[in-house]
Amino acid sequence: MLAATAALATTLLAAPQASAATHQGGLHFGALQFDGPGADLPQTNAKLNAEYVDLHNNTRTAVQLRGYTVRTASGYLYTFPTFTLGAWKTVKLKNGQGANSTGTVFRKKNNFWFNNSSGSLTLTAPGGTKKDTCSWRANGRGSTTCH
Numbered sequence: 001m002l003a004a005t006a007a008l009a010t011t012l013l014a015a016p017q018a019s020a021a022t023h024q025g026g027l028h029f030g031a032l033q034f035d036g037p038g039a040d041l042p043q044t045n046a047k048l049n050a051e052y053v054d055l056h057n058n059t060r061t062a063v064q065l066r067g068y069t070v071r072t073a074s075g076y077l078y079t080f081p082t083f084t085l086g087a088w089k090t091v092k093l094k095n096g097q098g099a100n101s102t103g104t105v106f107r108k109k110n111n112f113w114f115n116n117s118s119g120s121l122t123l124t125a126p127g128g129t130k131k132d133t134c135s136w137r138a139n140g141r142g143s144t145t146c147h
Helices: 002-014 043-050
Strands: 027-033 052-058 069-073 077-079 090-094 103-105 118-126 130-137 143-145
Touching: 027 118, 027 130
Parallel strands: 090 103
Antiparallel strands: 027 052, 027 143, 052 090, 069 077, 069 118, 118 130
């Protein structure tokens, strides 16, 4: 019995330890609110802006986002104007109207762009290189984390 216990202990100690999930590096999607709280109708700017996606720059250098696009599977598109995302910074891309700032940019549209039931997003660099994707399914919260 003692030998069996010692063998089991040796096996458990030799087993690889589970590693903690690492935060995705580079430029990538973060939190996604695809279905804002409450009913979609009547449509208001506040409800449109309750839909958003965060974009993280987890690098040591600022990234110029001019020409980067965020596209939904259903074809809605946002193209970044001249906008610099600082090193280790996040910008929230909201759906409706508003004034752009260092932490928030607005799609400036008057329609919802995320499907409440399911969908996907793609972040593409100006040269056409896909940088990240995120997909979702209805989960009762209306939000997910992309990384």
